[in-house]
Amino acid sequence: MYSGPGVKTSPDFPIPDTMKAWVLGNPGELKLTQKPVPVPKRAEVLVRIDAVAICATDLEIIDHGPPASIQGGMPFNKNFTPGHEYMGTVAALGPGVDEYKIGQRITVEIHAGCGQCKRCREGMYTSCHNYGLNYGDVDKGHRANGFTTDGGFCEYQVNNINTLVAIPDAMSDEEATLVVTAGTAMYGLTELGGLVAGESVVVTGPGPIGLLGVAVAKALGAQPVILTGTRDNRLKIGRELGADYTINVRNEDAVEAVRRLNGGKGVDYVVECSGAPNAVNEAVRMVNRGGKVCLAAFPHQETPVDVAHIVRNNIYLYGIRGEGKSATHRAEAFMSQKRFDATKIHTHTFPLDDLPTAIRYAKDRVDDAIKVVVKARGVAAHRVAAE
Numbered sequence: 001m002y003s004g005p006g007v008k009t010s011p012d013f014p015i016p017d018t019m020k021a022w023v024l025g026n027p028g029e030l031k032l033t034q035k036p037v038p039v040p041k042r043a044e045v046l047v048r049i050d051a052v053a054i055c056a057t058d059l060e061i062i063d064h065g066p067p068a069s070i071q072g073g074m075p076f077n078k079n080f081t082p083g084h085e086y087m088g089t090v091a092a093l094g095p096g097v098d099e100y101k102i103g104q105r106i107t108v109e110i111h112a113g114c115g116q117c118k119r120c121r122e123g124m125y126t127s128c129h130n131y132g133l134n135y136g137d138v139d140k141g142h143r144a145n146g147f148t149t150d151g152g153f154c155e156y157q158v159n160n161i162n163t164l165v166a167i168p169d170a171m172s173d174e175e176a177t178l179v180v181t182a183g184t185a186m187y188g189l190t191e192l193g194g195l196v197a198g199e200s201v202v203v204t205g206p207g208p209i210g211l212l213g214v215a216v217a218k219a220l221g222a223q224p225v226i227l228t229g230t231r232d233n234r235l236k237i238g239r240e241l242g243a244d245y246t247i248n249v250r251n252e253d254a255v256e257a258v259r260r261l262n263g264g265k266g267v268d269y270v271v272e273c274s275g276a277p278n279a280v281n282e283a284v285r286m287v288n289r290g291g292k293v294c295l296a297a298f299p300h301q302e303t304p305v306d307v308a309h310i311v312r313n314n315i316y317l318y319g320i321r322g323e324g325k326s327a328t329h330r331a332e333a334f335m336s337q338k339r340f341d342a343t344k345i346h347t348h349t350f351p352l353d354d355l356p357t358a359i360r361y362a363k364d365r366v367d368d369a370i371k372v373v374v375k376a377r378g379v380a381a382h383r384v385a386a387e
């Protein structure tokens with residue numbers, strides 16, 4: 001019978017001893033296995049995973065390894081379960097937990113910092129100085145589920161209570177998986193100093209973070225919000241989420257267009273979500289003097305940067321990692337108030353057993369897939385079109 005020291009369970013949520021879990025074998029190879037259901041410790045709960053979204057970073061990890069780091073090394077053949085954008089229901093409470101109730105619906109952030117280093121003490125737990133240290137005699141208690149510890153492509157996972165975000169009944173499982181993506185965009189704008197209504201924003205790259213970055217910037221009162229990209233169908237979704245203008249960079253010069261659309265001086269902020277080779281040089285020419293650029297995408301190669309332009313114009317560059325400073329709570333507040341409809345980027349749902357198909361849809365953008373979700377229960381059809 002499922003139990004652990006000081007762990008509270010409920011007859012309403014019977015918990016099996018083992019669960020279905022996908023594990024990463026060699027690069028690109030996922031296998032469906034059985035694992036023991038993990039047991040929460042102090043300040044942790046057991047989450048029954050109801051839905052998990054696939055992220056471009058999951059595809060990177062599954063095929064190449066980084067940014068995942070398991071026991072200080074590559075994640076292959078270590079019985080590691082990837083997946084980090086999940087939501088579910090609290091199914092058991094670790095010792096002393098009274099902040100959440102069994103049966104409560106929640107979504108999760110990825111990073112539980114160590115809680116003791118300089119950055120964690122500042123709320124920058126995604127930049128924890130003990131990142132990845134959660135094993136052996138270097139166990140500092142850091143967890144980044146799906147990156148440094150087991151993630152969400154399974155039926156249950158343990159989460160620190162600091163990573164939980166309560167969600168209303170009216171929010172669907174699929175929408176709840178998108179809170180952390182919106183939270184990442186929110187964190188970017190927080191790190192830039194906090195957007196004030198009426199300031200101007202360009203978002204480059206209409207992937208999930210970029211599209212929800214448009215939505216968050218608009219909800220914060222940005223004016224105008226300009227989105228750049230190469231695909232008209234995604235730019236259209238950007239307009240539906242609040243972009244005042246969109247620029248297809250295949251048809252026109254993005255820097256010139258931004259300057260024209262904002263009175264010739266450039267905008268206050270750029271949130272760079274494309275990872276394109278020349279993205280930084282273009283971003284620093286889209287902002288006005290003294291403007292700020294947030295870098296939220298991982299480019300694949302090193303590129304020369306025009307430092308003199310940055311210095312002469314007093315431009316600030318910020319790299320952000322993930323969703324720190326409780327930004328997911330602020331993103332969830334916008335979503336529960338229906339300030340924007342994040343489900344516009346959810347396109348497909350598959351059963352958990354069909355994870356390889358779901359990954360193929362996400363990777364090859366089959367059927368214009370953007371956010372693909374897998375669910376362990378309640379998915380009857382092989383493929384469910386988005387609402």
Ligand SMILES: [Zn+2]
Binds near residue numbers: 055085
């Ligand atoms: Zn992600």
Ligand SMILES: [Zn+2]
Binds near residue numbers: 117128
């Ligand atoms: Zn830390």
